[in-house]
Amino acid sequence: MSGNISINSLPIETFTEILIKIDGNSLARCRRVCKQWKEAIDETDIIWQEMCFREFKNSSKIAKRKSGDTVGWYHIYRNLKLWADISSFEKTIKEFYKFNLHDRSHLLDINYGVIPLKDAKGxxxxxxxxxxxxPVALSDINCLKIWNSDYVTVIQIKSGIFIQRTVIDPSYATEAFYKADNFVLNGDYLYFYNNRDVYKCNLLCRELIPKLLLRCAYDLKEIQFNNEVIHLFTDCGKIINILKDNSIQERIINCPVEWIKHIKNITAVDDKNFICYSRNLFKIETEDYQHLYLxxxxxxxxxFYIDVVIIGLRNGSILLYRLSSQKKATRPIFETLAELPDGKFPVQLDVYERKAGPMIAAATxxxxxxxxxxxxxxxxPVKNTFTSNKLHMYKxxxxxxxRLQDS
Known part of the structure; x- marks a missing residue:
């Protein structure tokens, strides 16, 4: 028997292990070898997930959280790869929805392939x-945030958070409500804070009972979870990290102390990737870049897309701020992505990665x-089909x- 083994005869697990070790450009060339290789590569999502984490560690996680199971890692990878040349691609601007209520928070965070919109009726x-x-509308117009995963949905209103999960075992609790000011959903865990108390809730347990992790000494503005660490951003400019072993780390934002009181908004992924901004102050910090403007x-x-920032201005311009193009002690450099019509200007921005390319949502x-x-x-997309996970989410x-109507 011949000792020669064709690569096409390798088990798919071995073939995958080989491909995971190469870079994205080489993987793209492998797709062009033959139809069999193309299908095997495109249908093995773990390969593209590894490529995303290697080349777009944080922005790919944001993109995947927003797309859910609608868009695979392959499409996320190739989209993020082309963001470097986004200014050269064709763009279309269309009015999608007209609201009846004057508000600056119509557009809630796009999450799991769903665009939530607040209006006068809910x-x-x-x-x-x-x-x-x-065809599901919530009558409560005070929704602040809605996040989903394959088996749980969490909705935040002014008084707290509603939790609804899909369970296999009928003896498991399916819903709960807790007072909370903000939350973050990550895998099997929900993290939230109420006033200065920080909690963790294991979503796989029979009962949905939160565990107190920390009584913070400062007022909180933002919570994030990344790489087994809870990141808390405070009103006084301190960043508090709760590590996996429940130990606490504390540091202050790298910014002159007298400027911290001017910080109004924080957008964060973790304590190494965040933006703080207000009317006159713009502080950006990532693992690769640090910029501070007055x-x-x-x-x-x-x-905030980590490597790039999309910014809306009062004149209706939507700009791309590319971190790699910024030099020390120079004025910021912008690329114009779009101009809104009729003197409109965005008060909210979000991004959703489609198979065809990114879609930027701009709410006035x-x-x-x-x-x-x-x-x-x-x-x-050629037809409107929903995965079983999406159908569970709709239920x-x-x-x-x-539940909201009853309460």
Missing amino acids: TFFYDAAFLKYI DFPPITALF FFELYLIEVTFFPHEQ RLQKLKE
């Missing part, structure tokens, strides 16, 4: 991939505009609607 949902209305153009909306006080960038024109939203 909170409505649209599927981000197909831009189709999801005379920054007034910001009306912002989306009365309208929602969608800016679609086409990287791959042949990747348009959870329906139950939360009933």
Whole structure:
């Protein structure tokens, strides 16, 4: 028997282990070897997940959280790869929704492939991939945040958070409510704080009972969870980290102390990747770049994508701020992504990665505009199909609607 083994005869597990070890450009060339290789590579999501974590460690996690199971790691990887040339691609701007209520918080965080919109009659949902209305509306107009995973949905209103999960064992609790000011959902755990108390809730346990982790000495503004660490941003400019062993680390934002009181907004991924900004102050810190401006153009909306920042201005411009192009002691450099029509300006910005390319959502006080960038024109969705995880999510939203009405 011949000792020669063809690579095509290798088990898929071995083939995958080989491909994970190469870089993204080489992997793209491997896709072009033959139809068999292309199908094997494209259908093995773990390969592209590894590529994303290697080349876009934090921005790919943001993109995946927003897309859920609608878009695979392959599409996220190739989209993020082309963000470097986004200014050269065709863009279309369209008004998607007109609101009845004057508000600066119409657009809630796009999450798990769902666009939540607040209006005078409640909170409505649209599927981000197909831009189709999801026939579940929450009557409560005070929704602040809605996050989903494969088996749990968490909705924050002014008084606290509602938890609704999909369970296999009927003896498990399916819902709970806790007073909370903010939360973050990560895998099997929910983290939230109420006033200065920080809690952790294991979503796999029979009962949804939170565990107190910390009574903080400072007022809190933001909570994030990344790489087994809880990151808390405080009003006084301190960052507090709760480590896996429950030990506490504390440091202050690298910024002149007299400027900290001017910080109004914080957008963070962890304690090494965050933005603090207000009317006159713009402080950005990532693992690769640090910038601090006092005379920054007034910001009306912002989306932090780690390597780039999308900024909305009062004149209606939506700008791309590329961190790698900024030099020390120089004025910030912007690329114009879009201009909103009729003197409108964005008060909220968000990004959703589609198979065809990114979609930027820009909400004004009365309208929602969608800016679609086409990287791959042949990747348009052909039919409106939902995964089983999405269907479970719609059922959870329906139950939360009933719960909110009862309360």
